[in-house]
Amino acid sequence: MNGVNERLGAIIGEFADLDGREKLELLLDYAAGLPPLPPEYQTRKTAEDRRVHECQTPVFLWPEVTDGTSRLTAEVAPEAPTVKGFVAILADAVNGRPVAEAATLPDDMLERMGLADVLGILRSRGLRAILARIKRELAGTTPA
Amino acid sequence: MDYHSQLFLKSHAVKEHWAMPDYAHPDVLVSTAWVADHLTDPQVRIVESDEDRALYTQGHIPGAVEIDWQVDLQNQVVRDYIDRAAFEKLCAERGISNDTTVVFYGDKNNWWACYAFWVFKLYGHKDCRVMDGGRKRWELDGRAWSNDRVTYPHAHYKATEQDNSIRALRDEVLKHQRAGKQLLDVRSPEEYRGERMHMPDYPNEGAIRGGHIPGANNVPWPMNCNEDGTFKSAKELEKLYIRELKMKRRSPTIAYCRIGERSSLTWFVLTYLLGFGNVKNYDGSWLEWGNCVGVPIVKGAAPSHPTA
Numbered sequence A: 001m002n003g004v005n006e007r008l009g010a011i012i013g014e015f016a017d018l019d020g021r022e023k024l025e026l027l028l029d030y031a032a033g034l035p036p037l038p039p040e041y042q043t044r045k046t047a048e049d050r051r052v053h054e055c056q057t058p059v060f061l062w063p064e065v066t067d068g069t070s071r072l073t074a075e076v077a078p079e080a081p082t083v084k085g086f087v088a089i090l091a092d093a094v095n096g097r098p099v100a101e102a103a104t105l106p107d108d109m110l111e112r113m114g115l116a117d118v119l120g121i122l123r124s125r126g127l128r129a130i131l132a133r134i135k136r137e138l139a140g141t142t143p144a
Numbered sequence B: 001m002d003y004h005s006q007l008f009l010k011s012h013a014v015k016e017h018w019a020m021p022d023y024a025h026p027d028v029l030v031s032t033a034w035v036a037d038h039l040t041d042p043q044v045r046i047v048e049s050d051e052d053r054a055l056y057t058q059g060h061i062p063g064a065v066e067i068d069w070q071v072d073l074q075n076q077v078v079r080d081y082i083d084r085a086a087f088e089k090l091c092a093e094r095g096i097s098n099d100t101t102v103v104f105y106g107d108k109n110n111w112w113a114c115y116a117f118w119v120f121k122l123y124g125h126k127d128c129r130v131m132d133g134g135r136k137r138w139e140l141d142g143r144a145w146s147n148d149r150v151t152y153p154h155a156h157y158k159a160t161e162q163d164n165s166i167r168a169l170r171d172e173v174l175k176h177q178r179a180g181k182q183l184l185d186v187r188s189p190e191e192y193r194g195e196r197m198h199m200p201d202y203p204n205e206g207a208i209r210g211g212h213i214p215g216a217n218n219v220p221w222p223m224n225c226n227e228d229g230t231f232k233s234a235k236e237l238e239k240l241y242i243r244e245l246k247m248k249r250r251s252p253t254i255a256y257c258r259i260g261e262r263s264s265l266t267w268f269v270l271t272y273l274l275g276f277g278n279v280k281n282y283d284g285s286w287l288e289w290g291n292c293v294g295v296p297i298v299k300g301a302a303p304s305h306p307t308a
Helices: A003-016 A020-032 A039-046 A081-094 A109-112 A116-119 A123-142 B002-012 B032-038 B054-058 B084-093 B108-122 B134-140 B169-177 B187-194 B235-243 B261-271 B285-289
Strands: A059-066 A069-076 B042-048 B099-103 B127-131 B184-185 B253-256 B279-281
Touching: A003 A020, A003 A081, A003 A109, A020 A081, A020 A116, A020 B054, A039 A059, A039 A069, A059 A081, A059 A123, A069 A081, A069 A123, A081 A123, A081 B054, A109 A116, A109 A123, A116 A123, B032 B127, B032 B134, B042 B108, B099 B108, B099 B134, B108 B127, B108 B134, B108 B261, B127 B134, B169 B253, B169 B285, B184 B261, B235 B261, B253 B261, B253 B285, B261 B279
Parallel strands: B042 B099, B099 B127, B184 B253, B253 B279
Antiparallel strands: A059 A069
16 A cells, blocks of 8 residues: 555545435535646647647646656636646646656546446546546656 | 536527427427436436536536436347337336436537447337437536436336337338438448458447448538537538438438437437437447448448449
8 A cells, every 4th residue: 555545545435425416516626626727827728739639628637756756736617626626636636746656546546435326437537638648757767 | 617607608500499490390409508407306317418428527516417328228139229118127226217207418519329229229218318418518617527427216118119210121121222212321431342351450339341332421420510519400411311412301311320329319319309200210220330241331432332
């Protein structure tokens, strides 16, 4: 057990016992907690490679490593609260933790939270792709 | 600012809701004002369908139920819609009977609302409407949201067999294409030209080949809508499809996109707003066509290959 998995384990536990509607309500709470994009990132939003092309809703992700620790900065349009909540959970879990721990984020976290069935096949696949991208980029990022 | 001054300020920037007489079937489209007047009408059930279903959880029209296109309308095993019995159960649980007026609305220009509308028509529901402008227009009009849990007493529902006059399957599309009949590709120009075969980072939703069905014209689905999410006027839509593309209302037409969702909006526009007599949605769409062995494909901006 490491820091990332402890944090995520607690979040999974929060979700696991809720009914479908309550899971979505909790996801909205996390979405509301995603900090606004710092001003220095605003100009970098034009970089097309930071954008996730998911059904035209703007989602921008910057997974970065500084001195061996992870930081996920993101901006997600308010029209996509599900993606926003999921990204907020990932940021919560990895921010400030050693980058090696980010690689241990469980690929089946949606199933363990019980969100996969609530969101359906295509949306879950979209969120898993975001998780995979964040893990891949954190693992491959050269320290800033 | 009160609601009426907001309306006044917005009236120049957005569509005037109370004037929709030019559409072929104007009754199928209702305004946010109409919905606000029927919130407690037992004859009316308001149904929200969204791309992001947490939007309904966050706030919906008071009394509206949710029908989710993925979890509720799609078969979770076979790539198909829920069967007739499951559709009957879904309606019964939402308090929808055969004679209920069902009003659909949602996010993204009513894209998913039109998809749900189409599935309801597939199972023969008579009185379906769309709230023009969807969530966006309800918000712009300054109307209230609710996050109450909504339940209704179970209703009795009897669906018909699937109405194949609005759904095209692959073999029929191939015949239609060979006969040179009207085809519409409603995806983005990049997808149409074959430059983008899948959404970046979504490889599993991709097709093996890129391009479009020979003969298909490209009218990206957002061209049907105004900034405020409402549908364009009959005049603008006629210009787009009839004057510019020379499409004929009486000729059979098939619309497709990537998985048949965006094209259900175009199907709605052609059928109900422009009065086309025979429009089908090819729900297999590019995700099927682009993976089929041996079917013809054209790349680039022209509908067909130049004849040799």
